[in-house]
Amino acid sequence: MKLDSTDRAIIEALQTGLPLVPAPYAQVSEALGLDEADLTARLQAMKQSGVIRRIAAAPNHYRLGMTANGMTVWDVDDAALAKLGPRVGALDFVTHCYERPRALPDWPYNLFAMVHGASPGEVEAKQLRIADLLGDALRGSDILYSSRILKKTGLRLARKR
């Protein structure tokens, strides 16, 4: 999607979040000197093009008791991936799910699924459910826990001018 300067101003205004007031779009549009209908039409277009995935809350997994997160990785038969990938992504405990290239011989895995749980045991139980789902197409898997955050700056969304 081609974003114009007004779209970029909207993105910058909303990067930290939506105002917590009964009519948030009216407040944002007023601050930006837009009509509310223009703002919501632009937000709708951004949703349709995928620039905005959704307008929603980002929960803190840790505060909700989900203190273990594991990056589960899978070596899945390429022929079966198109059919099985979406089924793994649809599991309610999988928050991100991607096909990525293998790096043979070091790295045989082509499917990544981020799994959250209240404990490593729970994450491993969920890993078994993914293994069941993959069935005969599964050739190997591993699980990588993050032991330390080394850097987290977030993405700078409006760098292009």
Next chain:
Amino acid sequence: MNPLDATDRALVNALQDDLPLTHRPFAALAEHLGLTENALLDRVKALRQAGVLTRFGPFFDAAAMGGAFCLCAMSVPPEEFETVMTRVNAHPEVAHNYERTHRLNMWFVLATETPDEITDTADAIERETGLSVHRFPKLQEFFVGFRVAA
């Protein structure tokens, strides 16, 4: 903050759905939960302050706006770990970086404006550290819903 009550839990679950683009987007949910809009918003503010919600608003997909992203991983010898980490993190293109329990023990995401800059940055890190940077760009996303039950 006190433990979440049943209304807070229902609210955390409902707020993970897409908010409508209407003049009063919280009105229907407030009515469903038997709250006024302001009472609902006060609870959302309290949940934000307590850190149960980290953010409320649009989730932007930076890749859809243009720009390139790549997950990368390195196998760093333990005795070099801190030095390599400092060199990797010094690149502004490194958006986040995690230590993980595996032979490939350093995992970071490069975010740049063009695909060429991904290659340039990964190559520069290889030169600076003398270590291979494995590149795992997203080929396909299998993603249906992001939600965690409160």
